[in-house]
Amino acid sequence: MPSSSTKAKHTDFKQLPVVDISGLYADDPVVRQQAAEQLGTAARDAGFLYVTGHAVPQSLIDNLLRLTKDYFAQDLDAKMQDYIGQSSNHSGYVPQGEEQFYGAKPDFKEAYDVGFDLGEFPADLQAARQRPMLGANQWSAFPGFKTHVSAYYKAVYDLSRVLFRGFALALGLEEDNLLRLVSTPPSQLRLIHYPYNPAIAAERPGIGEHTDYECFTILLPTTGGLEVQNGANEWIPAPVVPGAFVINIGDMLEILSNGRFVATKHRVRKVPEERYSFPLFCACDYDTVIAPLPELLPADGHSDYAPQICGQHLYAQTMQTFKYLRTRLEQGELALPDGALPLSSFGPKTR
Known part of the structure; x- marks a missing residue:
């Protein structure tokens, strides 16, 4: 792992920066570069930021939220018909207690996970691209589920491609440098429900402290509860x-940028009211070797970051987090990929 001297350090920010990315959609490359530089500054200083000026319609957001509330309002038996443990590509319903970060208490939330849906592609391409974290989604039969979730996924996936171009420009690269690594990525969308329960202890997390595994995350939350660790180790x-x-910023963009952007630790505390959130975790293609980009290496070519295969890194981290996969590991049905990193291997070293 990189030493503290080779990684950028976040500032002791007290609030997250806000960046208007409307310039990234401009025809004028000068305007796109200006917007990208603002994006890059926020990524370097905090690794966490708000973006406005995006092109995602509010109607898609409203439809997704309405659908999600109705879905999670079902009884547990109905939702368990879609249990993630019966899928071949880690898609489906995630009950409370299924996830656990870093030996902490299980997360107090439920979720539904979907990915880049190979089920929409011809059978021969599906067969060629099928991987443990990539395939045809397990779609719930709940009325309107696939329609509204797919529409939102497409819109936010399109936003991710705009941001990939922006981050490339911010790093001084050709605009499509990162996008060449993104064609059928295992980019996962999560529909997350944090129930409110006043009887739950204050230290019980909605989700425990962690960095995200992918390049970056696009998150839509409905209420507060998210906390971010700054450069002074304050929440x-x-x-x-x-x-x-x-x-x-997530683990993979930290590697690709050779530490110019650093993954930021974050958590969700016990929520003061019912909360929903919708993160899209934006990854490169499954078999991509994630290593510092040659343009960002020093003259001697040295880097302290060991290469990681994108999909294998995602799968290894997921296997160490989800109960159904940990059980298969313990029973010898699965094995971690060679060179798999432990959880919490990226971001600032505060422990």
């Missing part, structure tokens, strides 16, 4: 900003 609240998405 800073990230309240909802109407009309904005929250963006944070």
Whole structure:
């Protein structure tokens, strides 16, 4: 892992920066570069930011939220018909207690996970691209589920491609440098429900402290509860900003940028009211070797970051987090990929 001297260090920010990314959609490359530089500054300083000026219609957001509330209002038996443990590509319903970070208490939330849906592609391409974290989604038969979730996924996936171009420009690269690594990525969308229960202990997390595994995350939350660790190791609240998405740097962009952007630790505390959130975890293609980009290496070519295969890194981290996969590991049905990193291997070293 990189030493503290080779990684950028976040500032002791007290609130997350807000970046208007409308310039990234401009025809004028000068305007796109200016917007990208603002994006890059926020990524370097905090690794967490709000973006406005995106092109995701509010109607898609409203439809997704309405559908999600109705889905999670079902009884547990109905939701368990879609249990993630019966899928071949880690898609489906995630009950409370299924996830656990870093030996902490299980997360107090439920979720539904979907990915880049190979089920929409011809059979021969599906067969060629099928991987443990990539395939045809397990779609719930709940009325309107696939329609509304798919529409939102497509819109936010399109936003992710705009941001990939922006981050490339911010790093001084050709605009499509990162996008060449993104064609059928295992980019996962989660529909997450944090129930409110006043009887739950204050230290019980909605989700425990962690960095995200992928390049970056596009998050839409409905209420507060998210906290972000700044460069002074303080936990800073990230309240909802109407009309904005929250963006944070993940493990893979930290590697690709050779530490110019650093993954930021974050958590969700016990929520003061019912909360929903919708993160899209934006990854490169499954078999991509994630290593510092040659353009960002020093003259001697040295880097302290060991290469990681994108999909294998995602799968290894997921296997160490989800109960159904940990059980298969313990029973010898699965094995971690060679060179798999332990959880919490990226971001600032504070422990």
